[in-house]
Amino acid sequence: MRLLFIVIIVFVFAACSKKQNECVDAKDPEPISLNYESLSDDLLGIESKAELIQFLDSNKILRDYFLHRADYPNDSVFLETLYQRFTNPHIDTLLMETEKVFGKEEKLKLDLVEAFGRVKAHYPDFTLPKIQTVVTGFDSDLFISDSLIIIGLDYYLGKGAKYRPNMYDYILQQYTPQNVVPSILLLIGIDTKLNANNPQDKTVLADMMAYGKSFYFAKQMSPCTPDSIFMHYTQAEIEGARKNIDLIWYRFVEDKVVYNTSTQLKQRFLGERPKTIEVGPECPGRIGQWIGWQIVNNYVKNNNVTLVELMQESNAEKIFKESRFRAK
Numbered sequence: 001m002r003l004l005f006i007v008i009i010v011f012v013f014a015a016c017s018k019k020q021n022e023c024v025d026a027k028d029p030e031p032i033s034l035n036y037e038s039l040s041d042d043l044l045g046i047e048s049k050a051e052l053i054q055f056l057d058s059n060k061i062l063r064d065y066f067l068h069r070a071d072y073p074n075d076s077v078f079l080e081t082l083y084q085r086f087t088n089p090h091i092d093t094l095l096m097e098t099e100k101v102f103g104k105e106e107k108l109k110l111d112l113v114e115a116f117g118r119v120k121a122h123y124p125d126f127t128l129p130k131i132q133t134v135v136t137g138f139d140s141d142l143f144i145s146d147s148l149i150i151i152g153l154d155y156y157l158g159k160g161a162k163y164r165p166n167m168y169d170y171i172l173q174q175y176t177p178q179n180v181v182p183s184i185l186l187l188i189g190i191d192t193k194l195n196a197n198n199p200q201d202k203t204v205l206a207d208m209m210a211y212g213k214s215f216y217f218a219k220q221m222s223p224c225t226p227d228s229i230f231m232h233y234t235q236a237e238i239e240g241a242r243k244n245i246d247l248i249w250y251r252f253v254e255d256k257v258v259y260n261t262s263t264q265l266k267q268r269f270l271g272e273r274p275k276t277i278e279v280g281p282e283c284p285g286r287i288g289q290w291i292g293w294q295i296v297n298n299y300v301k302n303n304n305v306t307l308v309e310l311m312q313e314s315n316a317e318k319i320f321k322e323s324r325f326r327a328k
Contacts, residue, residue: 025223038132038133039133049083123194130149190211195210211292
C-alpha cells in the first residue's frame with residue numbers, strides 16, 4: 001500500500017501540468033496614495049564616507065535593521081565595510097541588472113497601490129506604511145513594520161540574473177519579481193495584529209490554520225496572483241497538490257499529524273524543505289501550509305464569513321470542524 005501510494009504521488013506530481021483560472025472574487029481597492037521612495041541611486045552614488053554617514057543617519061531603520069548594524073564589532077568596521085562595498089564598481093553591475101528587471105519600478109508601485117488599496121477596503125483604519133526600495137548587495141530581502149516596508153530589490157531578480165543570493169535553489173524559487181508583493185502580503189497576513197490565534201494551542205492544526213488564513217488574506221489582496229507564487233511552488237507542484245489532495249490528506253490522518261504538538265513534526269510538514277518526503281518523494285515542502293489554506297477556503301465558503309471575521313477567529317479547531325473539509 002505504501003509503495004503504491006508513493007508511485008501514485010510521483011506520477012501525479014511529475015505529470016500534472018493543467019492550468020486553472022487563478023483569479024478569485026475580491027473587493028475593489030480603495031483609492032490610496034503610497035509614500036514610495038527608491039533609495040538605490042542615492043546609496044550607490046555616494047562618493048565619500050561623510051555622504052554615507054549622512055545617508056545612514058537619514059535612514060536609521062535601514063541602517064540599524066536592514067543593513068544589520070549590530071552584527072559588526074563596532075561602527076568603524078560597519079562604516080568601512082559598507083563604504084568599500086557601495087563604492088566598488090561591481091555593485092554598479094548589480095544596480096543595472098536590477099534596473100533591467102524592475103525598470104523605473106512603475107509596475108511594482110502600481111501592484112503595491114492595488115494591494116494596499118484592497119487592505120484599506122477591508123480595514124479602513126489600517127495605517128499605510130512608507131515603502132522604500134534599495135539595492136545593497138544582498139544584505140536583506142524585506143523589512144516590515146507598522147510604518148515602514150523596505151524591499152531589497154536585488155534579492156528578487158529571478159532566474160537568469162548574473163548575481164543571486166547564496167541559498168538553495170528551492171528557496172531561491174521565492175525570489176522573483178512576481179514574489180515581491182505576495183511576500184509582503186503574506187507577512188502582513190501572518191502577523192497576529194490581523195491574524196488572531198490562541199497562544200495556548202501548540203498543535204500542528206493551529207499553525208496550519210494560521211498559515212491558511214495568511215494565504216487567504218494575501219490572495220484577497222492580490223486576487224489574480226497564481227497560487228503557485230504564494231506557495232513558492234512550480235506550476236506542476238501546485239497542480240499535483242490539487243490533483244493529489246486526497247492522498248496527501250491520507251498521510252496526515254495516517255501519521256496522526258493534525259493534533260500533534262511535536263516541533264519536529266511541524267518542521268516536517270510545515271517547515272521550509274525541498275520535499276515533504278513523509279508524503280512522497282516528489283511532494284513539495286510546506287505541504288501542511290497548503291492544506292491549511294484549502295481548509296480555510298472551505299471554512300469561508302461553507303460559513304459565509306467575511307475576511308475580517310475569518311482573521312479574527314482564533315479557534316483553529318472551530319475553523320477546521322466548520323470547514324467540513326473532506327479531501328475528494
